[in-house]
Amino acid sequence: MTESSLMRAFDGPLTRDLLLSPGGFGLGQVPAKSQPDAVTTSVCGYCSTGCSLNLHLKEGEAISLSPNTNYPVNHGMACPKGWEALTVLDAPDRATTPLLRDAGGKLKPVDWNTALQTFVTRMQGIQSRHGDDSIAFISTGQMATEEMAFLGALAKFGMGMKHGDGNTRQCMATAVVAYKQAFGFDAPPYTYADFEESDTIVLVGSNLCLAHPIMWERVMRNKHKPEIIVIDPRRTETAMAATLHLPLAPKSDMDLFYGIAHILIERGWIDREFIDAHTTGFDAFAEFVLPFTIEKVVAATGLSAESIERFATLIHEGKRVSFWWTMGVNQSHQGVRTAQSLINLALMTGNIGKPGTGANSITGQCNAMGSRLFSNTTGLLGGHDFANADHRAKVAGILGIDEARIPREASWAYHEILEGVLKGKIRGLWIICTNPAHSWINQRLCHDILDRVEFLVVQDMYHTTETAQRAHLVLPAAGWGEKDGTFINSERRLGVFKKVRRAPGQALSDFSIFRLIADAWGCGKMFEKWDSPEAVFQILKQLSAGQPCDITGIEDYRMIEACGGIQWPLSERGTGNAERGVESDVVHSALRASRSALQERRLFEDGRFYHPDGRAKFLFEAPRPMPEPASTKYPLVLLTGRGTASQWHTQTRTSKSEVLRKLYPQRLYVEINPTDARALSITPNEIVTVESQRGHVTAQAFLTPSISVGQVFIPMHESNANQLTDAVFDPYSKQPSYKSCAVRVTRIGT
Numbered sequence: 001m002t003e004s005s006l007m008r009a010f011d012g013p014l015t016r017d018l019l020l021s022p023g024g025f026g027l028g029q030v031p032a033k034s035q036p037d038a039v040t041t042s043v044c045g046y047c048s049t050g051c052s053l054n055l056h057l058k059e060g061e062a063i064s065l066s067p068n069t070n071y072p073v074n075h076g077m078a079c080p081k082g083w084e085a086l087t088v089l090d091a092p093d094r095a096t097t098p099l100l101r102d103a104g105g106k107l108k109p110v111d112w113n114t115a116l117q118t119f120v121t122r123m124q125g126i127q128s129r130h131g132d133d134s135i136a137f138i139s140t141g142q143m144a145t146e147e148m149a150f151l152g153a154l155a156k157f158g159m160g161m162k163h164g165d166g167n168t169r170q171c172m173a174t175a176v177v178a179y180k181q182a183f184g185f186d187a188p189p190y191t192y193a194d195f196e197e198s199d200t201i202v203l204v205g206s207n208l209c210l211a212h213p214i215m216w217e218r219v220m221r222n223k224h225k226p227e228i229i230v231i232d233p234r235r236t237e238t239a240m241a242a243t244l245h246l247p248l249a250p251k252s253d254m255d256l257f258y259g260i261a262h263i264l265i266e267r268g269w270i271d272r273e274f275i276d277a278h279t280t281g282f283d284a285f286a287e288f289v290l291p292f293t294i295e296k297v298v299a300a301t302g303l304s305a306e307s308i309e310r311f312a313t314l315i316h317e318g319k320r321v322s323f324w325w326t327m328g329v330n331q332s333h334q335g336v337r338t339a340q341s342l343i344n345l346a347l348m349t350g351n352i353g354k355p356g357t358g359a360n361s362i363t364g365q366c367n368a369m370g371s372r373l374f375s376n377t378t379g380l381l382g383g384h385d386f387a388n389a390d391h392r393a394k395v396a397g398i399l400g401i402d403e404a405r406i407p408r409e410a411s412w413a414y415h416e417i418l419e420g421v422l423k424g425k426i427r428g429l430w431i432i433c434t435n436p437a438h439s440w441i442n443q444r445l446c447h448d449i450l451d452r453v454e455f456l457v458v459q460d461m462y463h464t465t466e467t468a469q470r471a472h473l474v475l476p477a478a479g480w481g482e483k484d485g486t487f488i489n490s491e492r493r494l495g496v497f498k499k500v501r502r503a504p505g506q507a508l509s510d511f512s513i514f515r516l517i518a519d520a521w522g523c524g525k526m527f528e529k530w531d532s533p534e535a536v537f538q539i540l541k542q543l544s545a546g547q548p549c550d551i552t553g554i555e556d557y558r559m560i561e562a563c564g565g566i567q568w569p570l571s572e573r574g575t576g577n578a579e580r581g582v583e584s585d586v587v588h589s590a591l592r593a594s595r596s597a598l599q600e601r602r603l604f605e606d607g608r609f610y611h612p613d614g615r616a617k618f619l620f621e622a623p624r625p626m627p628e629p630a631s632t633k634y635p636l637v638l639l640t641g642r643g644t645a646s647q648w649h650t651q652t653r654t655s656k657s658e659v660l661r662k663l664y665p666q667r668l669y670v671e672i673n674p675t676d677a678r679a680l681s682i683t684p685n686e687i688v689t690v691e692s693q694r695g696h697v698t699a700q701a702f703l704t705p706s707i708s709v710g711q712v713f714i715p716m717h718e719s720n721a722n723q724l725t726d727a728v729f730d731p732y733s734k735q736p737s738y739k740s741c742a743v744r745v746t747r748i749g750t
Contacts, residue, residue, distance in 0.1 A: 041068055041561065043487050043495030045142065045480030046081045046648055048363035049073060049214045050489025050565070053082060055481075055500045062086055062481060062500035072564050072599040073192060073493065079213045080646040084657040086481060089501055091656035095463040095476035096505025107463070107474060112506065116520040118473055122455040123159070124521075126428040132160035135428035136417050141168040141365030143433050144485020144497070145374050146536040147510045148367070150527070151432065152376025154514050157405045158523035163426070165378060167434040168364075168371045169414040171327060173733035174335035175361035176372055181336070181732075182343045182617050184610030185383065185548040186372055189603040190322070190358040191491045191567065192218055197356030199224045200318030202231070204253065204342060205328015205739075209237040211642045212326075212362060224356075227314050231256070232328060233639060234671075234713060235706035244310060247708055248301040250637050250740045251332060254623040257341035259297030260312050262289040264348060269316040271350030278607040279347050281618035288620050300623075315349060320356030327364065327641065331739050333627050336732040340619045347616055353604035362490050369488035373549050374540055378410040382543035386410050398542045401526060413734035414440075415727070418449045427454040432510065433477065437466035438650040441736040442694050443722040459513060465652055466719060476507040479653075483509035485533045486560065492549075493565040496557045511536075545571070548610050563598045570598070626740060627728045634692065634742035636676065636712050638724060641739070643715025651717050668721065670699040671713040672745060677703050682747055690714065692743045695723030701745075712745060 038057040043050055052071035055062040065086055069076035098115035099107040110118075126134050137155050139148065148166075155161040176186045183189075195201070195218035208216045216238070219228070230242040231253065239245040248256055264270055265286050275282045294305050301308075315321055323342045329335055339361065346352045346359035363369055373383050384391035386409055396403035412420060418440070420426035429450075440446040450456060450470050458471035461479040468474050482503040486494050503509070508516075511533055518524045530536050534557055544551045553570035560566050609616045630637050646663035648654045655661060670690050672682065682688055686701045690712065697720045707713050714721050716738070726741040 040498060040500065041071075042481070042497040042500065043366075043489075043565070044078070044082045044085060045366050045487070045497060046079075046085070047212060048365060048368055048490040049212055050366065050487060050491075050493055050495050051078055051082055051214055052495065052565070053078065053085065055498070057500060061502065070564070073489065074214045077214050077217050080660055080663055081648055081654060084654075084660050086501070087659070088653040088656040089479055089481055091462065093462050093464040093656075094504045094507065095460060095468070095474055096507055097476060098506070099463060099471075099474040101472045107471070112516070115473060115475060116516055119457060119475075119517060120520045122472075123428050123430075126454060127160065130427050133162045134426060135159070135161055135430070136163040136412075136420070136426050137161065137430040137432065138414060138417065138434060138436065139164065139166040139371070139375060139377070140433035141166060141171070141368035141371045143367065143510050144483065144533060145367060145370035145488060145540065146485045146533040147514065148371055148375040149381060149536060149540055150511060150514045150530055152374070152381065153399070153530075154518050154523070154527065155430075156376055156407060157399070157401055158518055158526055159521055162407050163411045163417050163420070164376075165411055165414040165417060166371045166375050167414070167436070167439065168368045168375075169735060170439065170738075171330060171364035171735075172361070172368045172372060173413075173735040174330035174332070174339055174730055175325075175363075177733040178336045178339035178343065179361070181619055182340055183604075184612075187548055187603050187610065188361055188363075188369075188490060188492060189352060190360040191600045191602055193600040194322050194356050194358055194360070194602070195219045196222045197224075198222065198226050198318075198320050198322040199356065200227045200229070200314055200321040202229045202315075202321065202323045202342075203238060203242075204231045204323070204325040205330075206230075206324055206326040206362060207232070207236040207238045207642055208324075208326075208362075209241065210645045213645050215362065224320075227318065229311060229314060233708060233711060234641075244307070244314065246301075246303055246307055246311060248303055250639060250711065251334070251626045252301040252623075253329065253338045254334060254341050255292065255297050255300035256303070256308070257338070257345060258289045258292040258620070258623075259294065259308060260315065261285070261341075261344060261348065262292045263294075263309070263312040264316065264345075265289065267316070269312070270348045274350035274607070275348060278609070278615055279618060280613070280615045282348065285344060285618040285620055315345065318351075320354065321346075321349060321351040322356055322358050322360060323351070324360045324362055326362045328739060330361070330733075330735055331737055332735075333728050333730060333737040334624050335730045335735055335737075337619070337621050343616075344618050344620065347618065353602060353607060355602070358602070366489070367487040369490065369492060370486070373488070374543075378413065380406070382540065383547045383549045384543075395543060398539070415729060415734060415736070418446065421449045421452055428457075429453045429455075430457045430459070431467055431471075432459040435460075435465045435467045435650045435652055437470060438719050439722065441722055441725045441738060442727040443720065443725075444695050445727065446722075459510065460652075461507070462652055465650070475513055476505065477513065478503035478507050478509040482507070483511065483533075485511070486537060486557070488568070489565075492567045494551070494554065494560050494568065495565045496560050544568075566598050567601050627737070628693075628726050628741045630710065630742050634744045636710060636743050636745060638690070638692065638741050638743040639707075639711055639713045639739055640716045640721060640725065641713065643717050647715070647717045649717065650719070665700075668697060668699040668714065668718040669702045670745065671702050671704050671707040673705060673707050673709045673711070674703045675709050676712075676745075677701065680745060680747065682745070687748050689746050689748060690724065690743050691746070692724040692726070692741055694726065695720075697721065697723055698748065712743065
């Protein structure tokens with residue numbers, strides 16, 4: 001590693017001693033600018049909503065923030081996490097220098113040269129002994145799109161890795177596969193304005209009030225007095241505000257939706273013209289749902305016949321019906337087919353491609369959509385396919401690399417990489433901006449796996465995460481607000497976020513770390529043009545050309561900001577897909593000049609989908625039983641999910657805010673129905689044990705009728721919650737089924 005290549009990682013002039021010494025000046029900092037009382041904007045780095053924030057600067061650094069009132073996503077609103085986005089950057093446990101585990105097992109500070117040399121020596125050593133495929137990476141949906149692309153290209157084309165996946169496997173893989181199979185591409189069709197345009201809103205496995213509070217605010221702005229139908233085993237905050245709550249049995253969603261399809265078809269409440277013109281497979285689907293009678297659906301779901309009939313009638317009576325789902329569907333042993341059972345309802349009623357309609361998956365992380373298109377993990381850069389020779393040739397040509405460097409098949413999925421460690425096939429693992437020691441399903445097994453890795457590198461903002469504490473090498477990374485790039489939100493909107501703070505100590509942006517590793521590895525020349533996030537954005541534009549996600553019509557970051565964010569696609573030839581013949585310089589010029597024309601755009605307005613025949617597919621199969629139902633030994637079904645609007649995932653960031661900590665319970669709690677509590681002699685606030693076949697936790701009992709008899713609920717944010725969950729995966733998306741497993745609850749000491 002040369003001194004000159006290390007210097008390139010920094011934005012300002014730094015001395016050699018400060019650069020190369022542990023605890024030196026903050027790496028990646030910008031010199032303070034004389035801009036008192038200036039304001040700039042940035043897209044929030046928490047969830048997939050993609051709110052815009054005004055950052056108030058003093059001498060070039062952000063000192064406070066407020067919601068942007070002139071942005072089509074949040075219209076001047078922000079959730080508690082957004083308000084505290086700057087505060088969490090000042091946490092005392094920030095990773096400020098590289099840390100290397102010494103012979104005594106302690107993580108000790110080292111300089112960047114030592115860290116980089118160790119990274120390369122250990123990883124290349126593993127490859128030389130066990131083959132290129134013996135090292136892998138696990139990434140995130142919370143880095144910039146440009147950083148994700150850089151990591152994926154560096155790892156696979158430069159370092160020779162074949163396997164790398166992201167933590168979006170935990171939240172969005174089901175929706176990705178469902179859309180690809182049904183529509184021909186991973187293409188969420190909606191825009192947030194549809195929340196305000198629907199007269200019937202169906203929310204499935206989605207506690208929108210807590211998980212996406214700004215989206216819920218958009219629902220509250222709806223002037224049509226919509227019917228709000230919430231399908232969830234729990235009486236969540238969202239369900240309490242619904243006009244109809246259907247508390248079905250866990251994982252019986254498919255039975256319900258097939259039963260609704262049966263009613264709609266039987267009564268002729270379908271859009272036959274749309275079906276015939278724009279879909280395939282409907283007749284087979286209609287025959288398939290014949291056995292899903294009211295009686296069968298009542299037995300499977302536990303719902304009343306009257307409520308099921310009411311649901312079908314509301315869909316029929318709605319002129320603009322939108323179907324929305326989140327993790328309650330995605331994190332399931334049959335999530336893909338469940339998502340497609342919702343897509344089928346939208347297709348058969350013609351509720352797609354029009355205002356207030358759609359089969360709409362709401363993403364989890366701030367840049368899960370960027371990860372889906374550009375992370376180079378299970379899909380080739382730009383929504384391409386590793387197995388497609390033409391796609392490989394196109395990508396190789398744009399990047400100026402030998403096509404032989406591009407793998408011919410997709411990576412193993414997340415759980416397959418971890419299983420590869422158990423099988424001795426993966427010996428070196430690089431984990432970036434995610435915390436699997438907390439978040440991965442069946443936590444104790446995950447800990448065992450991570451402890452078996454020969455060389456574990458963790459790249460993170462904080463050195464105290466459960467995963468970083470297991471690492472052999474920790475690389476200190478800058479966080480949101482300390483670097484530049486773009487995110488893509490749930491509605492396909494690209495937004496810009498900016499560097500408005502100095503990263504602490506020797507922390508670097510992930511982008512700069514990837515540049516340094518490329519140089520140290522010996523493949524830096526391959527990435528000579530990847531010298532800034534915006535330079536990479538221009539490369540990504542080329543990679544997207546001709547794809548459904550074509551963004552060649554976006555000039556630069558300034559255009560994105562000026563337009564209030566831009567939804568893909570926006571090709572050089574217009575707002576449609578270039579391959580589908582949308583070509584009008586006049587229209588495109590008008591769009592560029594008109595901010596409002598770019599702000600709210602839906603897919604499939606022309607009824608054309610991305611399969612070669614231009615049609616959407618009806619896909620279906622028989623529901624499968626829950627992998628781990630309640631039993632005599634474990635008589636309760638555990639549900640997991642979001643606890644409060646102020647918590648985020650593993651609390652790596654939100655726990656750093658004193659304000660946010662005051663807004664949620666300070667200890668793990670378990671919701672239990674009073675009837676079950678009486679049977680178990682459990683009193684309110686009593687400390688209990690919750691136990692599954694995999695482990696047990698202690699929690700405070702919260703007695704509430706919002707949870708049904710026979711079920712309990714634990715929020716996912718606490719560090720030991722995933723000691724209970726079962727490592728079961730959807731066969732198509734390979735997404736974990738976090739939401740349900742069998743447990744028992746006992747009083748402490750009994």
